[in-house]
Each structure stands twice: as C-alpha cells, then as structure tokens.
Amino acid sequence: MDHRLIDLLVCPLCKGPLTLERSAEGKVREFVCAADRLAFPIRDGIPVMLESEARSLDAPPTSAPQ
Ligand SMILES: [Zn+2]
Secondary structure (H helix, E strand, O other): OHHHHHHOEEOOOOOOEEEEEOOOOOOOEEEEEOOOOOOEEEEEEEEEOOOHOOOOOOOOOOOOOO
C-alpha cells in the first residue's frame, strides 16, 4: 500500500492517527484507532473508514448486562 495514502488516513471519529495492522504474511489487514478501540477493515487494498464497518477491539460481552 502507498505510504502516502497511509499518512493521510485518520480516524473518522476522533481524527486521530491510525495504526496499520499486518497479518503474519505481512499483508495489510486493518487500521486501528487506539483511542476508540476500533479496527477499520481493508478490503481489496481499500481502507473502509466507516464506523459501521469497524470492528471493536474490546471483546464483546458474552451475555447482555441486565
Ligand atoms: Zn478514533
């Protein structure tokens, strides 16, 4: 991926910097916002910077709190 593109990417929520996560094979996987605890997927090399598409880094609760 173009590093200039990466430099332009900021979190759509907090406008903070994103961390590029790579798989074990060195392929780009997702952009992580540490502040929001969200990971934005990269599909076919295109970052999907949508909150609705983002994965929460916090483990979801197994049961809904009462
Ligand atoms: Zn953020």
